[in-house]
Amino acid sequence: MDEQKRQSMIAYLRRKMAKVGIRVGDVAAAIAEERARQKSARYRSAFGDTWDGKGDMPQWLWQATSAGQSLAHFAVEKSSKSTSGGRPSIDWSRDPFAGTRLATVRPS
Secondary structure, three states: OOHHHHHHHHHHHHHHHHHHOOOHHHHHHHHHHHHHHHHHOOEEOOOOOEEOOOOOOOHHHHHHHHOOOOHHHHEOOOOOOOOOOOOOOOOHHHOOOOOOHHHOOOOO
16 A cells, blocks of 8 residues: 555544544554453454353354364464464454455555
8 A cells, every 4th residue: 555545544534533533542442452352362253253261151152062163163373473484374353444345445
């Protein structure tokens, strides 16, 4: 993304945030909270639902295991950042535009 498009996107997001009363600090706090929650997750669904393994099993995981799926299938891999010489892996779970039109627009 070139710098002009980036600045345009930032200005657009700031206008939208101001319109609904969201401050930059609110976004930063929400991101920090989400990262902490993701780090403590031991199990994750394909939709991003997580569970840290403490307390009652959440409904999504209970239904999946009741249907025959193994608990290990949802286990989060705690791998070290190793480079095996292959293609670098990309973590799309933190993409702020995932599921929006911005994720599907092709650069011109």
